[in-house]
Amino acid sequence: MRQESALLRAWGVGPGELERMPFDQRARLAERLRTGRLAQWAELIGRFRQMARGERARKVENATGELVGVTLGDDLSRVIPSELAGLGVPELRAVFAVRYAAGELMLYDSQGEQATGRGAVIACVDTSHSMYEAGPGGITREAWAKGCALALLDQAREAGRDFVGILFSAPGRIQVFRFPAGRSAGTDRVLDFAETFLGGGTSYQTPLSAAGELLEEEFDDTARGRGDIVMITDDDCGVTEEWMRGWNDAKRRLGFRVFGLVVGAPRVGEAGSVLEALCDNLRSVEDLTDVHAAADLFRVI
Known part of the structure; x- marks a missing residue:
């Protein structure tokens, strides 16, 4: 039972929620987490969430610095x-x-550090075939990316901001998971987001266009701008000039920021790359056992 409780806590299921959960539902959830890929990720997810909590404790919005x-x-x-x-x-x-x-x-x-955003936090997570590749410690690029995305979900909920997870691969292939602020994320929905893997190639235009449309929709409905998009990928791919012009226009109009995390592929995001042109802030993560490689991200989002 201690192991089960620790496993559930790693995935964000707190003691209070466990006490209210019917026994059969808890048993099904525990079984789901003990089997398959989710069981391998529990420790990594827990470390990501612990790191993010620590960074939130250090963070002060609009700090004078x-x-x-x-x-x-x-x-x-x-x-x-x-x-x-x-x-x-x-x-x-x-x-x-x-x-x-x-x-x-x-x-x-x-x-001081840049002021935090107010609009939605959107994590665009690459789930192309190459993301299944394992790095040091046997951790796959996908596992690191999903761990970071789930920590960003916690970050958004703590700040009262909407969170959207966009899983993407080849052109036209995306799956969108929306977690509105003020509503329960739903453990099953969170696990569906973590488990889904699309496979195939990589396209930046498809997920980023979807993210831009979501931020524009939010701005039209609530007048909230300054959203944050976090692009987590291990590949570099082209975009058309026409799309890039529209993308830059949307950034100026809506005031959102784009952060890039290159996972396990040091050559991606080098000077002159498409990813460098797309992102306001870009960094590489080569050691997939290190959750602190993205720590400063949680102080500015």
């Missing part, structure tokens, strides 16, 4: 003490008000 000097502006949260001291002198209060209105107060200047 490291102080690097003094600048001018109207942000009262960063006004230097000598400016505030003027408020204690009645004759200087009017001067303070004028300088505040003109944006000429002296403020601490800082250099």
Whole structure:
């Protein structure tokens, strides 16, 4: 029973949910997790989620960060003490008000991490044939990618943001899993997302077009922009010039960011690659036993 509880916790099923779960449902879920590929991933998934929790604890939205000097502006949260001291002198209060209105107060200047997004978090996970290849420790590229995606699901739920998992492979082949904020993710639905593998080749246009449409739909319905797309792949492929123009227009209009994670293929994403052109932030992950390779991602998303 201890092993079963640990296995379920690794997949995000908490003690409270276990207590409410009927015995036959719990038995079916445990059996599903003990068999097949899911059993091999439990430890990796648990480490990903633990790492993400630690990064969330370190993260502060809109952090002021490291102080690097003094600048001018109207942000009262960063006004230097000598400016505030003027408020204690009645004759200087009017001067303070004028300088505040003109944006000429002296403020601490800082250099911190980029502000987090507000729209949906979308993980585009490559499930082409090459993602089934195992790396160090016997961990497949798919397992690392799915572990990262499930940690991003936790990240989105913690922040009250929608999460969408898009599994993709060849042109036209995708499967979309939507997890709206404020609703139970549903363990079976999460496991369906983790287990699904499409196979075949790789196309960037298909999943990224779907992600862009989802963010545009969200913006039209709720006026929320600044979504985040995380592209996890091990391959590089071409896109048309016309599609790229439309993609860049959508990025400017909706204000979303694109993060790229190249899994187990160091040559992908090199200077001049399509993936480098698509992503605002791109990194390679060669050691698939290392869940901390993407740690800083969880401080800015």
